[in-house]
Amino acid sequence: MQDIRLTATARVNLPTPIHYLNKLADHFTEHGEVLRTERKGQIELDYGTAIIEADDECLLLRAESDDETGLAYMKFAIANHIIEFASKEEPKIKWAGDGAAGSPLPYFRQMQVLSAHNISPKMRRVRLRGENMHRFSHSGMHIRILIPPANIDVPQWPITGEDGRPVWPEGEMKLTSRIYTIRNIDPESGEVDIDVVIHDGTPGSEWALNADKGGVVGMTGPGGGDAGDAEWYLLAGDETALPAIGRIIERLPSHAKVIARIEVDDEAEEQSFNSQCFLDLQWLHRNGAEAGTTTLLEDAVKAVPLPSDGERIFVWSGCEFDGFKAIRKYIRKDLKLERTQHLVVSYWRRGVADD
Numbered sequence: 001m002q003d004i005r006l007t008a009t010a011r012v013n014l015p016t017p018i019h020y021l022n023k024l025a026d027h028f029t030e031h032g033e034v035l036r037t038e039r040k041g042q043i044e045l046d047y048g049t050a051i052i053e054a055d056d057e058c059l060l061l062r063a064e065s066d067d068e069t070g071l072a073y074m075k076f077a078i079a080n081h082i083i084e085f086a087s088k089e090e091p092k093i094k095w096a097g098d099g100a101a102g103s104p105l106p107y108f109r110q111m112q113v114l115s116a117h118n119i120s121p122k123m124r125r126v127r128l129r130g131e132n133m134h135r136f137s138h139s140g141m142h143i144r145i146l147i148p149p150a151n152i153d154v155p156q157w158p159i160t161g162e163d164g165r166p167v168w169p170e171g172e173m174k175l176t177s178r179i180y181t182i183r184n185i186d187p188e189s190g191e192v193d194i195d196v197v198i199h200d201g202t203p204g205s206e207w208a209l210n211a212d213k214g215g216v217v218g219m220t221g222p223g224g225g226d227a228g229d230a231e232w233y234l235l236a237g238d239e240t241a242l243p244a245i246g247r248i249i250e251r252l253p254s255h256a257k258v259i260a261r262i263e264v265d266d267e268a269e270e271q272s273f274n275s276q277c278f279l280d281l282q283w284l285h286r287n288g289a290e291a292g293t294t295t296l297l298e299d300a301v302k303a304v305p306l307p308s309d310g311e312r313i314f315v316w317s318g319c320e321f322d323g324f325k326a327i328r329k330y331i332r333k334d335l336k337l338e339r340t341q342h343l344v345v346s347y348w349r350r351g352v353a354d355d
Contacts (some may be wrong), residue, residue: 075164
């Protein structure tokens with residue numbers, strides 16, 4: 001029996017539809033495959049397809065995916081960027097087809113806290129459990145934790161809006177959200193480990209430090225951030241990227257060669273990995289210097305020579321914004337790696353009060 005592909009369509013009236021088509025195509029070139037003709041674009045992402053046509057008055061949108069989560073992601077991504085690109089009045093977007101407005105987000109799960117403990121002085125692991133977790137074991141490592149207000153017994157969770165974006169509770173029911181990496185997941189038991197870097201006073205840190213057994217949070221995802229298929233890997237990051245680096249290392253097979261360079265405060269923040277791959281790991285210690293103020297990671301990345309024997313390579317890096325810019329420039333301009341050969345992301349920005 002052939003699988004049924006889920007679809008949704010929308011017609012969006014805009015003053016210059018071709019401008020929006022061009023902006024969407026340019027943006028998603030960084031994230032997937034984009035096929036273009038003069039007035040039509042097809043965007044292929046990991047979780048679905050979008051077909052966009054521009055006439056003189058509107059954009060005609062069609063989103064497709066093999067599952068509900070993928071379709072919801074496609075609708076959200078396309079609508080969110082159309083609205084972001086609008087310079088004046090927010091355009092009205094109303095999807096028809098699969099994925100009804102007002103329904104629970106297909107990528108949402110309510111999670112219960114099982115335990116919380118420090119695995120190093122500045123890294124705390126919170127173990128959660130939820131139902132139907134198989135979708136969270138693939139198609140991305142990142143999730144968003146939704147923290148309810150204190151003293152709320154029954155939280156309100158987001159629902160699907162008619163434009164495909166989530167509709168969030170407001171007022172006294174407003175949620176606090178933070179993005180993390182799934183460090184470990186057991187889909188059968190529904191258990192998930194989230195490692196949180198402890199920063200004094202930040203909402204994510206306060207949640208992790210005070211997470212009591214039986215407490216409830218929401219979780220949406222998963223999203224991207226994984227390393228691509230290769231034989232030789234360079235993985236580089238600070239402690240905020242440590243959960244992702246650990247998960248990548250532990251899933252790679254024995255024939256993979258991994259060069260890992262990880263910046264942490266000091267020796268007490270080092271972790272061990274249960275890895276099968278060939279692993280060349282170096283810890284970079286700031287030794288009291290403030291995170292985001294050194295070039296330790298950038299220098300370490302530049303000191304690693306790429307293999308010269310034709311191996312398929314992939315470079316993955318996650319760190320503070322300034323380091324991200326420097327490393328990405330080096331990877332693209334100096335090493336001249338293709339988009340399919342690297343993923344360099346900013347996990348945080350020094351001076352911005354956020355996790």
